[in-house]
Amino acid sequence: MILQTSRLLIRPFVRDDLLAIHRILSLAFGDPSMAEHLPESALEKRRSWLEWQVLSQEWHARLRQPPYGDRAITLKTSGQVIGSIGYVPCLNPFEQIPELRSSPNPIGHCTTEFGLFWAIDPKHQRQGYASEAAQAMVEFAFKQLRLKRIIATTEYTNVASQGVMRKIGMRVTRNPLTEPGWLQVVGVLDSTKA
Numbered sequence: 001m002i003l004q005t006s007r008l009l010i011r012p013f014v015r016d017d018l019l020a021i022h023r024i025l026s027l028a029f030g031d032p033s034m035a036e037h038l039p040e041s042a043l044e045k046r047r048s049w050l051e052w053q054v055l056s057q058e059w060h061a062r063l064r065q066p067p068y069g070d071r072a073i074t075l076k077t078s079g080q081v082i083g084s085i086g087y088v089p090c091l092n093p094f095e096q097i098p099e100l101r102s103s104p105n106p107i108g109h110c111t112t113e114f115g116l117f118w119a120i121d122p123k124h125q126r127q128g129y130a131s132e133a134a135q136a137m138v139e140f141a142f143k144q145l146r147l148k149r150i151i152a153t154t155e156y157t158n159v160a161s162q163g164v165m166r167k168i169g170m171r172v173t174r175n176p177l178t179e180p181g182w183l184q185v186v187g188v189l190d191s192t193k194a
Contacts, residue, residue, distance in 0.1 A: 001057075001067050003136045009074045010085060010133055012057040013050055017072055020081040022046040028119040066114070066145060073120070073133045083120040085133045087141070090115035090151060092183045099173050099188055100151075113151045114141070118164065125160065131167040138168055142191045152187040162187070169193060 003010040013021065022043060056069040070086035090113045094100040100113075116137055120130045134152075141147045152170065154161040165172050165187030172187050 001071070001140070003140060004076070005132045005136050007076055008129065008133055008136070009076050009079075010071050010136060011074060013053045013070065013072050013084075015050060015054060017081050018043070018047055018050055021050065021072070021084060024081070024083060024119060024121045027122055070117070073118075073129065081121075082124040082129060083118065083133065085116070085118040085130075085137055087137070088115040088117050089113075090153065092153075093180070094151075094183075094186070096177050096183075097173055097175055097186050099171060100186070114147055114149070116141075116150050116152045118152075118161075130160075130164045134164055134168050138189060147191060149188060149190045151189075153183065154185045154187075156184045158185070161185075 001012070025046070026042075053070050057067070059065075060067050060069065066087060068087050068089060070084045072081045073083035073085050074081050091110050092113070093108050094111050094113055095102065095107070095109070116134060118130050118134055138150060141150050152161070152165055154165075156174070162172055162185055168189065170187030170189045172185060174185055175183050
């Protein structure tokens, strides 16, 4: 699956993307000190992750499964990798979120939702790339995969991601409970609203 927007090409990762995506993901989710100083152990873990991403593109298609996994966000003009975006299965007690309840009395079971994930290199943030890439992925999910809805999750403090959620039309809601600690803010977009 390759998607294009006016400024971006969203494509499967290739093995040569290792150093770029290691830096981006280290800055976004890991230890920023690992972004520039590459201990071989950290690079080896990222290489393993990248190999998994490369292989998953082939095997999800062969097994007729949803195209889960990360893809490279690249600039059309230069081909430079500036981020990662992908579909992820999200397993959480989503019924504690009032907007996602299927019954008035949630019982705390976990359910799976089709999630959307993104991370942009800090050097390229605040230029609309995340929302541009996310919108392309949402359109593909609704038109090609025929999804009923898609979600995204983030932390209370990540106002930039919440802004992307709103920009692509998601209803942004907060978990009214303190547990689980990682389920804080959820963006929801139904296919009928897109």
